[in-house]
Structures are given as C-alpha cells and as structure tokens.
Amino acid sequence: MNEGKNFIETIIDNHLADGRFSAVITRFPPEPNGYLHIGHAKSICLNFRLAEKYGGRCNLRFDDTNPCKEDQEFVDAIMADVRWLGFDWQERLYYASDYFDQIYQCAERLIEKGLAYVCDLSAEEIRRYRGTLTEPGKDSPYRNRAIEENLRLFRQMRDGAFADGSRVLRARIDMASPNLNLRDPVLYRIVRATHHRTGDRWCIYPMYDYAHPISDAIEGITHSVCTLEFEDHRPLYEWILQSLEWPNPPQQIEFARLNLTRTIMSKRYLRYLVEERIVDGWDDPRMPTLSGIRRRGVRPAAIRAFCEEIGVAKANSVVDIGQFEHFVREDLSQDSQRVMVVLDPVRLIIDNWPEDKFEELVVENHPQRPEMGSRKLLFGRELFIERGDFMSNPPPGYNRLTPNQEVRLRGAYIISFKSAEYDGQGNITAIRCNYDPATKSGTGCKKKVRGVIHWVEVSSAVPVEVAEFSPLLDDNFDARTDDIAAGINRNSRTIYPDCRAEQSLAGASVDKRYQFLRHGYYCLDSQAGAQGRLRFNCVVGLKDSWSR
Numbered sequence: 001m002n003e004g005k006n007f008i009e010t011i012i013d014n015h016l017a018d019g020r021f022s023a024v025i026t027r028f029p030p031e032p033n034g035y036l037h038i039g040h041a042k043s044i045c046l047n048f049r050l051a052e053k054y055g056g057r058c059n060l061r062f063d064d065t066n067p068c069k070e071d072q073e074f075v076d077a078i079m080a081d082v083r084w085l086g087f088d089w090q091e092r093l094y095y096a097s098d099y100f101d102q103i104y105q106c107a108e109r110l111i112e113k114g115l116a117y118v119c120d121l122s123a124e125e126i127r128r129y130r131g132t133l134t135e136p137g138k139d140s141p142y143r144n145r146a147i148e149e150n151l152r153l154f155r156q157m158r159d160g161a162f163a164d165g166s167r168v169l170r171a172r173i174d175m176a177s178p179n180l181n182l183r184d185p186v187l188y189r190i191v192r193a194t195h196h197r198t199g200d201r202w203c204i205y206p207m208y209d210y211a212h213p214i215s216d217a218i219e220g221i222t223h224s225v226c227t228l229e230f231e232d233h234r235p236l237y238e239w240i241l242q243s244l245e246w247p248n249p250p251q252q253i254e255f256a257r258l259n260l261t262r263t264i265m266s267k268r269y270l271r272y273l274v275e276e277r278i279v280d281g282w283d284d285p286r287m288p289t290l291s292g293i294r295r296r297g298v299r300p301a302a303i304r305a306f307c308e309e310i311g312v313a314k315a316n317s318v319v320d321i322g323q324f325e326h327f328v329r330e331d332l333s334q335d336s337q338r339v340m341v342v343l344d345p346v347r348l349i350i351d352n353w354p355e356d357k358f359e360e361l362v363v364e365n366h367p368q369r370p371e372m373g374s375r376k377l378l379f380g381r382e383l384f385i386e387r388g389d390f391m392s393n394p395p396p397g398y399n400r401l402t403p404n405q406e407v408r409l410r411g412a413y414i415i416s417f418k419s420a421e422y423d424g425q426g427n428i429t430a431i432r433c434n435y436d437p438a439t440k441s442g443t444g445c446k447k448k449v450r451g452v453i454h455w456v457e458v459s460s461a462v463p464v465e466v467a468e469f470s471p472l473l474d475d476n477f478d479a480r481t482d483d484i485a486a487g488i489n490r491n492s493r494t495i496y497p498d499c500r501a502e503q504s505l506a507g508a509s510v511d512k513r514y515q516f517l518r519h520g521y522y523c524l525d526s527q528a529g530a531q532g533r534l535r536f537n538c539v540v541g542l543k544d545s546w547s548r
C-alpha cells in the first residue's frame with residue numbers, strides 16, 4: 001500500500017484517512033538573512049512536491065522575526081531562487097511580520113490565561129536559572145507576577161517604556177521539564193531595530209519558536225515540515241497552539257537535513273566566505289548557494305532530480321557530492337552541444353598542408369542526437385592543441401602525440417610528428433607535423449591510431465577564459481570537529497586565462513550548455529571574464545566518480 005512512499009507521506013495518508021485533515025497545506029519558511037543553498041532546495045522540493053502530490057498548496061512564507069539580520073536583498077534573492085527551481089507559490093506570499101499584531105494578541109491571551117509572564121532577569125541570569133540536562137532549572141522570581149501586572153508590563157514593553165534586553169515575556173511551562181525548550185522559554189524580547197517591512201512600528205519582536213507555530217496555524221498549514229534539530233522543539237510548538245486553543249492545529253514533522261561532503265551548508269559559514277573574500281560573492285560559482293550553482297551552469301532539473309533521488313529520512317547522514325554531480329552530468333549530457341576548446345594551447349603546424357589552403361569540415365553537435373544537427377569547422381595549416389597532448393619523452397600508456405606515435409585530430413586527419421621548437425627556457429613553442437590526406441574522418445579510412453585529440457584552427461580561434469573548480473573544503477575536512485578556516489581549500493578555482501575556442505563559441509549564450517570535448521560540461525559565465533573576454537565555467541567534469 002505504502003510502497004514508494006516516504007515516511008512523511010505515510011503520516012499524511014494516515015491523517016487523511018482518519019479525518020484529522022482533509023487537505024495538505026505546506027509552506028517553505030526561509031528566514032531572509034542569507035541566500036538559499038542546496039540544502040534549502042531539498043526543503044523547497046519536499047514541501048512543494050508534497051502539496052502537488054496531494055492536490056494541496058504550498059505557501060512561501062518569510063520568517064522575518066529577527067530584524068537585526070534580515071534584509072530586502074535576501075527576500076528578493078530567495079524569491080528568484082524558488083522560482084528558478086521551478087516552483088510557484090502563486091498568490092500565497094506571506095511574511096511572519098504580517099502577523100505581528102495577531103502574534104502579539106496571542107501573547108496577551110497567554111498572559112490572561114496565566115501561561116506567560118514578564119521576566120526581569122538578565123539574559124545571563126535566565127541562562128543560569130535554566131539548569132542543565134542533568135539538573136532542573138530554578139523558577140524566576142518574577143514567575144508568579146499577577147496577571148494584571150504582567151499585562152501592564154507587557155503593554156509597556158510594546159510601547160517602548162523599557163530598555164532593550166531589560167525584560168522579556170516568557171511562557172510559564174515547567175522549569176523542571178527534562179526538555180530544556182519547555183523551561184519557560186522566551187516568547188518576546190525588546191529590540192529597537194528597524195524591520196525591513198514594519199520599520200520602527202515595533203520595539204518588541206517574537207521569538208522564532210513562538211511565532212512559527214502561530215504563523216503556521218494562521219495560514220491553515222496542515223503539515224509543518226522542518227529539519228531534525230527542531231524535534232525537541234515540537235512539544236513547545238504543540239504547547240503554544242494548545243494553550244491558545246487553536247482548532248485543528250498543524251502537525252510538525254521533522255526530517256534529516258541535507259549534508260554534502262566537502263560542502264559548507266551553514267549560512268553563518270557561507271557569510272564568512274563572502275565577508276572574508278574567500279569567494280567573490282554569494283553567487284560565486286563555487287558557492288553551494290542556488291545563485292552560485294546557477295551561475296556555475298547547473299540547471300534546476302538536475303537539482304530536482306537529485307532531491308527526488310535522495311529522498312527524505314529520519315536520520316542524519318552525509319551525501320557524497322559525487323552523487324549530486326552525477327545528476328548534473330545526466331541532465332547536461334542530454335543536450336549539451338559538443339565543441340572543441342584548447343585550455344592550454346600550443347601551436348601545431350602541418351608542414352605538408354599548403355599555407356593559404358583552408359578546408360571546411362562538418363562535425364556533429366551531439367553524437368547520440370542527430371536532430372541537434374552539425375556545424376562547420378575551419379581546418380588549416382596552423383592549429384592549437386593542448387600542451388599536454390604532446391610529449392617528446394612519454395611514460396608508458398601515453399596514447400597521445402609523441403615522436404613515434406600518430407594521433408587523429410578529431411573530425412579531421414591523422415598526423416605524425418616531425419619536430420618541435422623550443423624557447424630559451426625549454427618550453428615548446430611549436431610542434432611541426434605532417435598529415436595523411438587519405439585519413440580524413442568520415443571517408444571510411446581503415447587506419448587505427450591510439451589517440452584522438454581536439455584542436456582549434458588558429459585564424460578562426462576565439463580567445464576565451466575558462467574557470468575550473470574544486471570543492472571549497474579540503475578533502476579530509478570534518479564539519480563536526482574542524483575549524484572552518486583551517487579547512488578551506490585555497491585552490492578551489494583555477495583560471496585558464498588564454499584558451500582558444502572554436503569559432504562557434506563566439507556566439508555562446510548564457511542559457512546554453514556545452515561539452516568541451518575531453519574536458520567536461522561548461523557554461524558561459526553571466527558576468528564576463530577579464531577585458532571583455534568570454535568566461536566559461538566548468539559545471540562538472542566528464543568522469544562520473546559516483547556511479548562507479
């Protein structure tokens with residue numbers, strides 16, 4: 001019956017069957033204090049897909065209860081990212097700050113029921129009174145204030161009568177509870193900060209744990225899906241809605257957050273990378289932010305397929321970054337146009353090719369998809385090949401050009417080495433060779449060689465920049481114990497400043513993907529390279545380390 005369903009769907013099925021809920025309404029609740037990352041994508045896919053599967057709805061709600069760190073810039077970026085991922089909240093765009101009045105009224109109700117009190121202890125004292133996992137907490141001396149006094153003080157808090165941090169409103173639950181979240185948690189604090197939406201209207205702000213269940217309930221959320229760290233907060237979530245006698249309250253369900261090897265998935269550390277200028281910004285192609293991943297060239301379908309595949313679990317684990325790359329590659333292999341680009345060029349001169357002769361070769365755009373057509377490549381006497389595709393003194397197993405080994409120029413002819421020219425430092429400046437006119441590709445030539453290399457004709461070549469990336473964290477970084485600063489991979493980006501691309505790439509566009517033959521999948525960077533040169537980002541290499 002439940003085959004192919006995840007544990008959240010099983011819970012929902014039961015709720016629908018026993019009549020607790022008759023529809024499925026979920027929400028994605030980002031706090032606008034940073035950019036979304038690939039971990040958030042998991043939550044977005046999960047919430048929107050659940051709604052879709054059950055014919056329900058998914059809201060986008062900004063959890064903007066902490067004015068100190070939040071900003072409109074993040075609101076805008078988050079909306080753009082969710083849309084880019086392919087999800088639509090339609091007219092259901094909400095903000096917790098839209099509910100500030102209701103959330104405030106709820107607090108007065110709790111006070112009236114004797115379930116909340118104004119506490120004058122300092123933050124430090126509150127911490128000390130809270131106790132530990134092994135010791136019960138101690139009641140605040142303000143815990144038994146009269147309801148009237150609490151109401152009066154709370155209203156004065158709201159009206160700006162007290163200094164920031166001098167008083168808080170706390171739930172009156174149980175200072176001896178084994179669950180620390182139930183030891184009279186803070187519901188409201190005094191902060192004179194300008195909110196990006198409500199401005200200076202409020203000088204008290206509700207805490208996340210208090211505002212969240214009320215926001216969910218106001219929107220009629222049925223299933224409030226969150227990450228595992230909130231499991232211990234669930235009793236508080238339920239206490240708040242029960243105390244407010246909310247009819248048909250939502251069910252909080254926790255799942256394991258997405259962790260990826262060698263990937264920073266904490267907003268705090270991502271901000272650190274940006275502020276320390278270890279990366280160029282939130283959308284640096286190395287960042288695991290959705291804006292970085294997008295600029296890198298990954299398409300949303302790959303992220304959705306990946307999130308679907310990894311599924312949801314009740315226990316934390318770490319997914320190999322190679323598995324993500326596998327989905328990126330799968331997506332790109334379908335329709336990326338094949339092109340030839342030489343990253344580290346060295347000149348190859350074909351001595352037996354006439355100086356002013358050029359030939360147009362026709363090559364396919366995709367080997368498995370003839371409908372993607374073909375393009376013309378200019379072939380002539382002078383070409384660029386990769387410096388690494390020739391060795392005068394090769395190790396065993398080297399199957400590219402050597403003094404004794406012929407290679408095929410992709411889509412063209414077989415060549416044999418004649419001589420090499422060197423500069424004063426012993427670097428090769430040119431390689432001279434001969435071609436065999438009887439070996440043209442596509443003419444039924446029977447001659448076999450061990451290697452096929454790519455090339456670009458000199459007079460038609462387009463100078464471009466190419467950026468290659470490796471993870472921002474060292475291979476052996478352990479997020480649980482290591483200091484982030486010590487784990488940063490300082491060689492996460494390699495720029496090839498002087499590459500040569502075939503002519504077709506002069507018209508490259510940001511929305512197209514290319515397979516640079518023998519290199520990987522690439523995409524034009526949305527911000528051009530140095531001196532107006534086109535910059536291509538390596539989206540992912542060709543080798544699949546995961547399906548192995």
Ligand code: ATP
Binds near residue numbers: 031038043258259267
């Ligand atoms: P913080 O709360 O520390 O600022 P956060 O990453 O939890 O950071 P939110 O904006 O609160 O940021 O997250 C929005 C939603 O995304 C939450 O419901 C959260 O549970 C979910 N989420 C965040 N990180 C992950 C992750 N790595 N995997 C899955 N879901 C995540």
Ligand code: MG
Binds near residue numbers: 031
């Ligand atoms: Mg959060």
